[in-house]
Amino acid sequence: MTARSSTRDVPVYPGLRRLAAGIAAATTGDGAVFSPAACVALDDAETFPADICRRLDALGVPAFYVPDRLGGAWRGHDELIHLIRMLARRDLTVAIGHAKTFLGAVSVWLAGDPAQQRRLARRVLAGAPVAWGLTEPDHGSDLLATATRADPAPTGFRLTGCKFPVNSATRADLVCLLARTGADRDPRGLSLLLIDKGRLPDGTVRCLPRARTVGIRGADISGLELLGAPAGPETLVGPAGSGLETVLRALQLTRVAVTGLSLGAADHALRLTRDVVLRHRWRGRPLAEVPHVRRALGEQCARAFAAEAVGVFAGRLTHTTPDELPVVSALAKAFVPMAVDELIAGCADLLGPGPLPTGRVPAGAFAKLERDHRIVGIFDGSTVVNRAAVAHHFPVLAHGWRSAAGSHAAVRRAADLRAGLGPIGALPLTSRTGCSAVQSLPAAVAELDGPARDLGTALVAAADRLHHDLARAPSTVRGVSAEAFDLVERYEWCFAAAAAVHLWLANHTARREGPESAGGWWDDARWLRAVLTLTLSRLGCPVPAATATVFDELSTVLAGHGPPTLLADADADADADADTAGGER
Amino acid sequence: MTPGGTARVAELERLLSDLWEAGGPLPYTAVLAADERAELCAEGRRLLHRAGFTAEFVPAALGGRLARLDELVAAARTVCRRDPTLALGHGLGSFLAAATVWTSGTADQRRRVAALVLAGGTVATVCPDLAHGDDPYRGTVTAHPDGTGNLRVSGRADAVPDGGRADALVLLADVGRPADADGAGLAHLLVDTATLPPGGVTRPARPATAGLRGLALGGVRFRDCPVPGSALLGTPGGGADAAARAAQVTRACLAGTLPGALDTGLRTVLRFATRRRLYGQGMDALPAVRAALADAFADLLILDAVGTVTARALHVLPEQAGAPASAALYTVGRRLTAAMDRLSRVLGAHSYLRDGEYGIFQKVRRDAALAVSGYAAPTTCLRTVLRYLPGLADRTPAGTPPPVAGQVYRDGAAVPELSFDRLTTRAGRVDALAGALHHGRRAAAGADPELHRLATAFCAELAGLGRQGARLRPPDLGPHARPEALALAARYATVLAASACLNVWAHRPRDGFLGDPAWAVAALHRLAGAAGLPAGAAPGPAAAYRPALYRELTDRFAGRRTFDLADRPPAG
Numbered sequence A: 001m002t003a004r005s006s007t008r009d010v011p012v013y014p015g016l017r018r019l020a021a022g023i024a025a026a027t028t029g030d031g032a033v034f035s036p037a038a039c040v041a042l043d044d045a046e047t048f049p050a051d052i053c054r055r056l057d058a059l060g061v062p063a064f065y066v067p068d069r070l071g072g073a074w075r076g077h078d079e080l081i082h083l084i085r086m087l088a089r090r091d092l093t094v095a096i097g098h099a100k101t102f103l104g105a106v107s108v109w110l111a112g113d114p115a116q117q118r119r120l121a122r123r124v125l126a127g128a129p130v131a132w133g134l135t136e137p138d139h140g141s142d143l144l145a146t147a148t149r150a151d152p153a154p155t156g157f158r159l160t161g162c163k164f165p166v167n168s169a170t171r172a173d174l175v176c177l178l179a180r181t182g183a184d185r186d187p188r189g190l191s192l193l194l195i196d197k198g199r200l201p202d203g204t205v206r207c208l209p210r211a212r213t214v215g216i217r218g219a220d221i222s223g224l225e226l227l228g229a230p231a232g233p234e235t236l237v238g239p240a241g242s243g244l245e246t247v248l249r250a251l252q253l254t255r256v257a258v259t260g261l262s263l264g265a266a267d268h269a270l271r272l273t274r275d276v277v278l279r280h281r282w283r284g285r286p287l288a289e290v291p292h293v294r295r296a297l298g299e300q301c302a303r304a305f306a307a308e309a310v311g312v313f314a315g316r317l318t319h320t321t322p323d324e325l326p327v328v329s330a331l332a333k334a335f336v337p338m339a340v341d342e343l344i345a346g347c348a349d350l351l352g353p354g355p356l357p358t359g360r361v362p363a364g365a366f367a368k369l370e371r372d373h374r375i376v377g378i379f380d381g382s383t384v385v386n387r388a389a390v391a392h393h394f395p396v397l398a399h400g401w402r403s404a405a406g407s408h409a410a411v412r413r414a415a416d417l418r419a420g421l422g423p424i425g426a427l428p429l430t431s432r433t434g435c436s437a438v439q440s441l442p443a444a445v446a447e448l449d450g451p452a453r454d455l456g457t458a459l460v461a462a463a464d465r466l467h468h469d470l471a472r473a474p475s476t477v478r479g480v481s482a483e484a485f486d487l488v489e490r491y492e493w494c495f496a497a498a499a500a501v502h503l504w505l506a507n508h509t510a511r512r513e514g515p516e517s518a519g520g521w522w523d524d525a526r527w528l529r530a531v532l533t534l535t536l537s538r539l540g541c542p543v544p545a546a547t548a549t550v551f552d553e554l555s556t557v558l559a560g561h562g563p564p565t566l567l568a569d570a571d572a573d574a575d576a577d578a579d580t581a582g583g584e585r
Numbered sequence B: 001m002t003p004g005g006t007a008r009v010a011e012l013e014r015l016l017s018d019l020w021e022a023g024g025p026l027p028y029t030a031v032l033a034a035d036e037r038a039e040l041c042a043e044g045r046r047l048l049h050r051a052g053f054t055a056e057f058v059p060a061a062l063g064g065r066l067a068r069l070d071e072l073v074a075a076a077r078t079v080c081r082r083d084p085t086l087a088l089g090h091g092l093g094s095f096l097a098a099a100t101v102w103t104s105g106t107a108d109q110r111r112r113v114a115a116l117v118l119a120g121g122t123v124a125t126v127c128p129d130l131a132h133g134d135d136p137y138r139g140t141v142t143a144h145p146d147g148t149g150n151l152r153v154s155g156r157a158d159a160v161p162d163g164g165r166a167d168a169l170v171l172l173a174d175v176g177r178p179a180d181a182d183g184a185g186l187a188h189l190l191v192d193t194a195t196l197p198p199g200g201v202t203r204p205a206r207p208a209t210a211g212l213r214g215l216a217l218g219g220v221r222f223r224d225c226p227v228p229g230s231a232l233l234g235t236p237g238g239g240a241d242a243a244a245r246a247a248q249v250t251r252a253c254l255a256g257t258l259p260g261a262l263d264t265g266l267r268t269v270l271r272f273a274t275r276r277r278l279y280g281q282g283m284d285a286l287p288a289v290r291a292a293l294a295d296a297f298a299d300l301l302i303l304d305a306v307g308t309v310t311a312r313a314l315h316v317l318p319e320q321a322g323a324p325a326s327a328a329l330y331t332v333g334r335r336l337t338a339a340m341d342r343l344s345r346v347l348g349a350h351s352y353l354r355d356g357e358y359g360i361f362q363k364v365r366r367d368a369a370l371a372v373s374g375y376a377a378p379t380t381c382l383r384t385v386l387r388y389l390p391g392l393a394d395r396t397p398a399g400t401p402p403p404v405a406g407q408v409y410r411d412g413a414a415v416p417e418l419s420f421d422r423l424t425t426r427a428g429r430v431d432a433l434a435g436a437l438h439h440g441r442r443a444a445a446g447a448d449p450e451l452h453r454l455a456t457a458f459c460a461e462l463a464g465l466g467r468q469g470a471r472l473r474p475p476d477l478g479p480h481a482r483p484e485a486l487a488l489a490a491r492y493a494t495v496l497a498a499s500a501c502l503n504v505w506a507h508r509p510r511d512g513f514l515g516d517p518a519w520a521v522a523a524l525h526r527l528a529g530a531a532g533l534p535a536g537a538a539p540g541p542a543a544a545y546r547p548a549l550y551r552e553l554t555d556r557f558a559g560r561r562t563f564d565l566a567d568r569p570p571a572g
């Protein structure tokens, strides 16, 4: 073999190789603890995947929820996304049940005092789950309405109130919860406390029964009733009154991280669908060659690329433009779950209603994944809440576009998948510079050539019209209007397309696969053209009919190469295809 | 609807009462509990059985109450509003199978099946492989004469709704011998499961699906199973045509029934929005919440217009029902799922919880989604529609549009008796339902400029489809149609939906809310947006007409009236 310039075989996340091997070992072989059949059986029985989580603990997964400065392994936010994706592509119940510890702990990493951070790091590294209790039975998105109270008491605080629904409220001893220490609806009237349920006197806390959920049926979605529980002053996370601010910062990190859940679900859905359409024949042709199947399958690949581009890019922008994370995180959390819900629905259309057992994949695996994934758009700030957050940035987004403002170098560094990233800087509550990734789109498109350039130019024109509309959108004092929500959705697509263009430009030279393999995702800018074509159609721009055949090309690559990814082959799981390689139906 | 039909639906309303009524006969808790157990809701079955509900699906000539499909649909929708699984599992599901018997059976077969359905028995269709419901797979089930007057049946279907418990099966079998190409063909068989020899048929249970869990989706496998020659339903070789004609009836009826799920979905979310507080005010004060609710209401009116108009068209325009029936089911399936998805975002976390007073939402949503993928696979419907598109331009000339069949759009008008014999898979000479757009456009001209603008846009769309339809080539009319061709069929379905809404409005001038252009503008604007027409792009009309819709919606909600065109009061 001659040396290739392609870096396909060099993993983007070498730090996860050992874990990937450990997870693969846990998923294959007879009686494997993390096998597809085991996951479906646990779901049927609505049983928490405790053995699987213990195995993940033994493999060292919790280290990735702890900053490296505290002895953990969380250093790259995109790496954390990838870890979550690796779990989620096997089973969302497990991924959500395990990774919520990052959600529960992150406020302490952001605002806790050093001793508290060290204590928590030790517990998490030892495998202790941590829950995050924000929501109350009558209050979800509206954090200012929090009614749980932390009243002053001789030894610190006395907690009363109810948190529900909360992931792992029953299983976790450690709970980071938001409670009122000041006046009603006062933004400085809320505080975060990290309590240890295991140490509370009997009768001061009660776990609420598990909620029966549509998906992730094995997860511990329950709640806590606090009946005068004592909490010492050392439980406060950051100063009293800083709770809301800390939560809003923490949410920026968690919203980016949980895109990994959707990316894993997309991997899983496409893997199952690919398997079926390659195996089944219909009227004398393999299903995969039926024209509308081929087209639809390619469209789902394009959605996968769009979602992946946004997730990975947002993970990296977290490091390079943290000052824009209020907007970037909201865009990512709104877009990725939505795109993947659409992807799953598109796959479901191709699969039909019946449970499809194939090989080692048990009947019901796809239906489970479909139910499970719906939660991703709901928790940790729903799509609606994230869109409202973006809508509040309209003036600065419109201004940023007009002036082409922003740190282009930072965008470029985020886009280069091989570039090292520094620590995450301070996180503000709003972005003052808008969204550099979108604002540098025209400059980036100017570097494209060929058909992608034409599509990019059309996109810039569409983005220009969108910003014109943004600038004229009424202000949002009386609640964000329905029209503004639609504008945000269009903006999300622009962001996705911008992510794709930046990622393409920064990596295509390294990833071009040489003449002998002209049929890959990167050749002929295939995946980029597909994302741009999809985006243009979502923005209501007419595209020449022939452009849509790029989806057919993607379908062909899918058949030959396996599920789509921008990352290296080495980042895909060694065993992923083994799941479905078993017997014919 | 006749006064008799209206009274029957009112009686059904009274019988089933309100899902949320404490101590009511069919509380949501019972419906949810049955779903959890993957069973048909026993309380619901008992109520319907006592009322002899299944007679709605048996032609009057055979002892039932079926005289008009719009009445069948209104009755089935009333049940579907409580529980889509119950609607399909008790009555409608058997009708989907029995329709082939009503269209093609002998007098004796009709009598037998009528008696079975009237007694509350179940008939199921074995249509090979629901998973890709597209295709009656040739050879999946075969039936060959064995020389003794019996047929030997072999083959399997994997996912048959009610397959596990049906008393009778209607199966589409390949009865042709491979050597004899001319005689090769499909035929239906009507099989009484009780008379089959043990070992001839097995009915393996399947794991419950994601929705319609109570339907007992089961496999049916025949192994060289003898059935009497008299089981033949219709003529050998005529199976494909018979199936296509029966599908016109069943697709129209499904299209008319399934919107009931959206009524319940919308009602549940309204209930939530009017009780929940957010940001120091009622959640229903948020403009985006109101818009989402008003939009879902507009969707429901669209679906009802499509479903009801199509059901009546089977009486009034039986020779033209082929494309509309499939188009209707496509439209209803697609828009119903999308509307439920959007509503779920308003309900938020409660759309994910199976318990409590909003738990019914996730259940009707799952049921609707499965009903759509199982009975209304979008590409199946579109492929049927596509076959009619090449001659569309000739059937809808703009200069001399076909006369409008006003009874189709009015509620109380008499319609001719349903004539199964006149249903045909051939394309008729005119397409009155699409052509009625021109009539609607003229009516809008004097009434509302916005409505006129939208109607004009749809007339242009229809003309464009006529031109593009004429360019379709044979490969596009078969199983390997290009996606671009299927997209034309989808656009035609949207045009029909627009025509239905516009003409319901135009034919109800004295009907307060329905006679006002507001809902028609909202409906056509939504349809135009979905079709990618420029007329649907500007957000203005939606914003302007939503308040009127929202007001009507909340009035009906407070009065516990239905959200469909009928605006039915609750049981008195």
Ligand SMILES: Cc1cc2nc3c(=O)[nH]c(=O)nc-3n(C[C@H](O)[C@H](O)[C@H](O)COP(=O)(O)OP(=O)(O)OC[C@H]3O[C@@H](n4cnc5c(N)ncnc54)[C@H](O)[C@@H]3O)c2cc1C
Residues within 6 Å of the ligand: A100, A131, A132, A133, A134, A135, A138, A139, A140, A141, A142, A164, A165, A166, A167, A168, A213, A221, A375, A378, A379, A380, A381, A382, A384, A385, A388, A479, A480, B276, B278, B283, B286, B288, B289, B345, B346, B347, B348, B349, B350, B352, B353
């Ligand atoms: C399985 C599961 C696990 C969960 N885990 C956790 C957990 O671990 N910790 C935790 O704290 N919470 C958890 N939650 C709760 C979840 O995060 C909240 O429920 C969610 O953030 C939104 O709140 P809500 O749906 O209760 O709706 P609400 O906040 O009451 O809002 C109701 C509806 O109002 C609308 N709305 C809200 N804001 C706006 C706006 N600005 N403009 C227009 N419309 C708006 C939305 O449509 C929303 O659905 C979990 C929920 C579930 C279902």
